[in-house]
Amino acid sequence: MSGTMERIENASQAGCLCPAWLAGFLDLRLRARLHDPDAILGPYVRPGRTVVDLGCGPGFFSVALARLVGPGGSVVAVDLQPRMLARARRNAVAAGTAERILFRRCGPDDLGVTGPVDFVLAFWMLHEVPDPARLLRQVRAVLDPAGRFLLVEPKLHVRAARFRAALAATEAAGFVQLEEPPVALSRAALFSCGPLDRVP
């Protein structure tokens, strides 16, 4: 097993990483009632844009993003688990949006995307990342200066104090918090880009 694969397997076994067998719960049709993607993403994603679904899992939001950016736009669906990416691809093929989505495997602390991109979504994934500050700096580096970053964490795993720490880490990576949009079962924050020269 390669070093990266070993780290991914260990993280999954240690319960830090959402296991691929749980993916079915994340792409249930019922989920659309709880997490209506148009309501959550529609205000920030326009046709023709380039967007990233970071920690895409089975692609519930990748498919929705592909619809929102339309035929002239593109989605980069990033995950470190090949089985999640395979499932995301199957869901995108079934939804007829696969040709607008680039499926990319990344490393635990390596975004693996080159910008510029207009929007990055990190939905229920940051708490699984070993070095969030590093990943957040990479997100900032690929985001267009007029871009937006939406961070959503699960209330069950991420208590208020931990979320406040994630907000502080995001601002330290060069973002400015704009609002805390309501998302069911979640803590969420929307960011714009701050000046990169203030990032340590």
Ligand SMILES: C[S@@+](CC[C@H](N)C(=O)[O-])C[C@H]1O[C@@H](n2cnc3c(N)ncnc32)[C@H](O)[C@@H]1O
């Ligand atoms: C709880 S699932 C959420 C999936 C998806 N965002 C959703 O809401 O349906 C978390 C996903 O993040 C991925 N992940 C965890 N750490 C990651 C990292 N450092 N880079 C990319 N993906 C990561 C996991 O493999 C898993 O697919």
